[in-house]
Amino acid sequence: MEPVHNLVKVHLPNYLANLPLPNSIGGWFRLGFRDWASLIPFFALVGGASYVTYRAIKPKLICNPSIKKDEAKVATMVNIEDLGDKTVYCRCWRSSTFPLCDGSHGAHNKETGDNVGPLVVKKKA
Ligand code: FES
Known part of the structure:
Protein backbone atom coordinates (compact mmCIF):
# COMPACT_ATOMS: atom_id res chain seq x y z
CA MET A 1 0.00 0.00 0.00
CA GLU A 2 2.92 2.33 0.63
CA PRO A 3 3.77 2.79 -3.09
CA VAL A 4 0.18 3.86 -3.79
CA HIS A 5 0.20 6.12 -0.75
CA ASN A 6 3.44 7.76 -1.86
CA LEU A 7 2.17 8.16 -5.41
CA VAL A 8 -1.08 9.85 -4.35
CA LYS A 9 0.18 11.81 -1.33
CA VAL A 10 3.72 12.74 -2.38
CA HIS A 11 4.64 12.26 -6.04
CA LEU A 12 1.41 13.36 -7.71
CA PRO A 13 1.04 16.58 -5.65
CA ASN A 14 4.71 17.39 -6.29
CA TYR A 15 4.29 16.75 -10.00
CA LEU A 16 1.18 18.94 -10.20
CA ALA A 17 2.76 21.70 -8.08
CA ASN A 18 5.76 21.82 -10.43
CA LEU A 19 3.74 22.04 -13.64
CA PRO A 20 4.30 25.43 -15.27
CA LEU A 21 0.58 26.26 -15.44
CA PRO A 22 0.23 30.03 -15.75
CA ASN A 23 -2.32 31.86 -13.62
CA SER A 24 -3.43 34.19 -16.42
CA ILE A 25 -4.23 33.93 -20.11
CA GLY A 26 -1.22 36.06 -20.96
CA GLY A 27 0.96 33.62 -19.06
CA TRP A 28 0.34 30.94 -21.69
CA PHE A 29 2.06 33.16 -24.26
CA ARG A 30 5.12 33.59 -22.04
CA LEU A 31 5.75 29.84 -21.65
CA GLY A 32 9.03 28.64 -23.08
CA PHE A 33 9.80 25.51 -25.05
CA ARG A 34 10.75 23.52 -21.92
CA ASP A 35 7.52 24.59 -20.21
CA TRP A 36 5.41 23.39 -23.12
CA ALA A 37 7.40 20.16 -23.32
CA SER A 38 6.78 19.48 -19.62
CA GLY A 47 -6.97 14.14 -22.87
CA GLY A 48 -6.70 10.34 -22.83
CA ALA A 49 -8.71 10.04 -19.62
CA SER A 50 -11.35 12.40 -21.03
CA TYR A 51 -11.59 10.41 -24.27
CA VAL A 52 -11.91 7.07 -22.45
CA THR A 53 -14.61 8.53 -20.19
CA TYR A 54 -16.47 9.98 -23.18
CA ARG A 55 -16.34 6.63 -25.01
CA ALA A 56 -17.69 4.84 -21.94
CA ILE A 57 -20.69 7.12 -21.35
CA LYS A 58 -21.61 8.47 -24.79
CA PRO A 59 -25.00 7.42 -26.04
CA LYS A 60 -25.03 4.67 -28.62
CA LEU A 61 -25.80 6.34 -31.92
CA ILE A 62 -27.20 3.35 -33.75
CA CYS A 63 -30.69 2.89 -35.16
CA ASN A 64 -30.70 -0.91 -35.14
CA PRO A 65 -30.38 -2.18 -31.56
CA SER A 66 -31.01 -5.90 -32.12
CA ILE A 67 -32.06 -7.10 -35.58
CA LYS A 68 -29.62 -9.50 -37.32
CA LYS A 69 -26.61 -7.96 -35.58
CA ASP A 70 -24.41 -10.81 -36.83
CA GLU A 71 -24.82 -9.57 -40.41
CA THR A 76 -34.78 -6.95 -47.39
CA MET A 77 -35.99 -7.96 -50.85
CA VAL A 78 -39.72 -8.08 -51.54
CA ASN A 79 -41.39 -9.02 -54.80
CA ILE A 80 -44.07 -6.53 -55.60
CA GLU A 81 -46.30 -9.38 -56.78
CA ASP A 82 -46.19 -10.86 -53.27
CA LEU A 83 -47.60 -7.76 -51.64
CA GLY A 84 -51.18 -8.00 -50.49
CA ASP A 85 -53.63 -5.14 -50.55
CA LYS A 86 -51.72 -3.51 -47.72
CA THR A 87 -48.32 -4.24 -46.12
CA VAL A 88 -46.88 -2.29 -43.18
CA TYR A 89 -43.06 -2.15 -42.92
CA THR A 97 -41.52 -9.25 -36.87
CA PHE A 98 -39.02 -7.11 -38.80
CA PRO A 99 -39.22 -6.09 -41.62
CA LEU A 100 -42.93 -5.89 -40.84
CA CYS A 101 -44.26 -3.47 -38.24
CA ASP A 102 -45.63 -4.96 -35.04
CA GLY A 103 -46.50 -1.64 -33.39
CA LEU A 119 -44.06 2.57 -44.13
CA VAL A 120 -47.49 1.54 -45.35
CA VAL A 121 -47.61 0.13 -48.89
CA LYS A 122 -51.06 -0.40 -50.32
CA LYS A 123 -52.66 -1.03 -53.66
CA LYS A 124 -54.55 1.76 -55.24
CA ALA A 125 -58.25 1.30 -54.58
S1 FES B 1 -42.33 1.11 -37.34
FE1 FES B 1 -41.15 -0.30 -36.22
S2 FES B 1 -42.61 -1.47 -35.17
FE2 FES B 1 -43.76 -0.06 -36.30
Whole structure:
Protein backbone atom coordinates (compact mmCIF):
# COMPACT_ATOMS: atom_id res chain seq x y z
CA MET A 1 0.00 0.00 0.00
CA GLU A 2 2.92 2.33 0.63
CA PRO A 3 3.77 2.79 -3.09
CA VAL A 4 0.18 3.86 -3.79
CA HIS A 5 0.20 6.12 -0.75
CA ASN A 6 3.44 7.76 -1.86
CA LEU A 7 2.17 8.16 -5.41
CA VAL A 8 -1.08 9.85 -4.35
CA LYS A 9 0.18 11.81 -1.33
CA VAL A 10 3.72 12.74 -2.38
CA HIS A 11 4.64 12.26 -6.04
CA LEU A 12 1.41 13.36 -7.71
CA PRO A 13 1.04 16.58 -5.65
CA ASN A 14 4.71 17.39 -6.29
CA TYR A 15 4.29 16.75 -10.00
CA LEU A 16 1.18 18.94 -10.20
CA ALA A 17 2.76 21.70 -8.08
CA ASN A 18 5.76 21.82 -10.43
CA LEU A 19 3.74 22.04 -13.64
CA PRO A 20 4.30 25.43 -15.27
CA LEU A 21 0.58 26.26 -15.44
CA PRO A 22 0.23 30.03 -15.75
CA ASN A 23 -2.32 31.86 -13.62
CA SER A 24 -3.43 34.19 -16.42
CA ILE A 25 -4.23 33.93 -20.11
CA GLY A 26 -1.22 36.06 -20.96
CA GLY A 27 0.96 33.62 -19.06
CA TRP A 28 0.34 30.94 -21.69
CA PHE A 29 2.06 33.16 -24.26
CA ARG A 30 5.12 33.59 -22.04
CA LEU A 31 5.75 29.84 -21.65
CA GLY A 32 9.03 28.64 -23.08
CA PHE A 33 9.80 25.51 -25.05
CA ARG A 34 10.75 23.52 -21.92
CA ASP A 35 7.52 24.59 -20.21
CA TRP A 36 5.41 23.39 -23.12
CA ALA A 37 7.40 20.16 -23.32
CA SER A 38 6.78 19.48 -19.62
CA LEU A 39 3.03 20.05 -20.12
CA ILE A 40 2.71 17.50 -22.95
CA PRO A 41 2.49 14.40 -20.69
CA PHE A 42 -0.03 16.14 -18.43
CA PHE A 43 -2.32 17.15 -21.30
CA ALA A 44 -1.91 13.74 -22.96
CA LEU A 45 -3.01 12.07 -19.73
CA VAL A 46 -5.95 14.43 -19.20
CA GLY A 47 -6.97 14.14 -22.87
CA GLY A 48 -6.70 10.34 -22.83
CA ALA A 49 -8.71 10.04 -19.62
CA SER A 50 -11.35 12.40 -21.03
CA TYR A 51 -11.59 10.41 -24.27
CA VAL A 52 -11.91 7.07 -22.45
CA THR A 53 -14.61 8.53 -20.19
CA TYR A 54 -16.47 9.98 -23.18
CA ARG A 55 -16.34 6.63 -25.01
CA ALA A 56 -17.69 4.84 -21.94
CA ILE A 57 -20.69 7.12 -21.35
CA LYS A 58 -21.61 8.47 -24.79
CA PRO A 59 -25.00 7.42 -26.04
CA LYS A 60 -25.03 4.67 -28.62
CA LEU A 61 -25.80 6.34 -31.92
CA ILE A 62 -27.20 3.35 -33.75
CA CYS A 63 -30.69 2.89 -35.16
CA ASN A 64 -30.70 -0.91 -35.14
CA PRO A 65 -30.38 -2.18 -31.56
CA SER A 66 -31.01 -5.90 -32.12
CA ILE A 67 -32.06 -7.10 -35.58
CA LYS A 68 -29.62 -9.50 -37.32
CA LYS A 69 -26.61 -7.96 -35.58
CA ASP A 70 -24.41 -10.81 -36.83
CA GLU A 71 -24.82 -9.57 -40.41
CA ALA A 72 -22.80 -6.73 -41.93
CA LYS A 73 -25.91 -5.21 -43.50
CA VAL A 74 -29.61 -5.87 -43.12
CA ALA A 75 -31.34 -5.68 -46.49
CA THR A 76 -34.78 -6.95 -47.39
CA MET A 77 -35.99 -7.96 -50.85
CA VAL A 78 -39.72 -8.08 -51.54
CA ASN A 79 -41.39 -9.02 -54.80
CA ILE A 80 -44.07 -6.53 -55.60
CA GLU A 81 -46.30 -9.38 -56.78
CA ASP A 82 -46.19 -10.86 -53.27
CA LEU A 83 -47.60 -7.76 -51.64
CA GLY A 84 -51.18 -8.00 -50.49
CA ASP A 85 -53.63 -5.14 -50.55
CA LYS A 86 -51.72 -3.51 -47.72
CA THR A 87 -48.32 -4.24 -46.12
CA VAL A 88 -46.88 -2.29 -43.18
CA TYR A 89 -43.06 -2.15 -42.92
CA CYS A 90 -41.10 -1.23 -39.83
CA ARG A 91 -38.86 1.83 -39.96
CA CYS A 92 -38.00 2.03 -36.26
CA TRP A 93 -35.94 -1.19 -36.08
CA ARG A 94 -37.76 -2.32 -32.91
CA SER A 95 -40.26 -4.76 -34.44
CA SER A 96 -40.10 -8.41 -33.43
CA THR A 97 -41.52 -9.25 -36.87
CA PHE A 98 -39.02 -7.11 -38.80
CA PRO A 99 -39.22 -6.09 -41.62
CA LEU A 100 -42.93 -5.89 -40.84
CA CYS A 101 -44.26 -3.47 -38.24
CA ASP A 102 -45.63 -4.96 -35.04
CA GLY A 103 -46.50 -1.64 -33.39
CA SER A 104 -43.33 -1.45 -31.27
CA HIS A 105 -42.68 2.03 -32.61
CA GLY A 106 -45.39 3.30 -30.25
CA ALA A 107 -43.46 2.21 -27.13
CA HIS A 108 -40.21 3.49 -28.62
CA ASN A 109 -41.72 6.89 -29.34
CA LYS A 110 -43.24 7.11 -25.87
CA GLU A 111 -39.94 6.16 -24.21
CA THR A 112 -37.64 8.40 -26.26
CA GLY A 113 -39.81 11.25 -27.51
CA ASP A 114 -39.09 10.12 -31.07
CA ASN A 115 -41.74 10.20 -33.79
CA VAL A 116 -40.96 7.25 -36.05
CA GLY A 117 -43.65 5.21 -37.74
CA PRO A 118 -44.08 2.50 -40.35
CA LEU A 119 -44.06 2.57 -44.13
CA VAL A 120 -47.49 1.54 -45.35
CA VAL A 121 -47.61 0.13 -48.89
CA LYS A 122 -51.06 -0.40 -50.32
CA LYS A 123 -52.66 -1.03 -53.66
CA LYS A 124 -54.55 1.76 -55.24
CA ALA A 125 -58.25 1.30 -54.58
S1 FES B 1 -42.61 -1.47 -35.17
FE1 FES B 1 -41.15 -0.30 -36.22
S2 FES B 1 -42.33 1.11 -37.34
FE2 FES B 1 -43.76 -0.06 -36.30
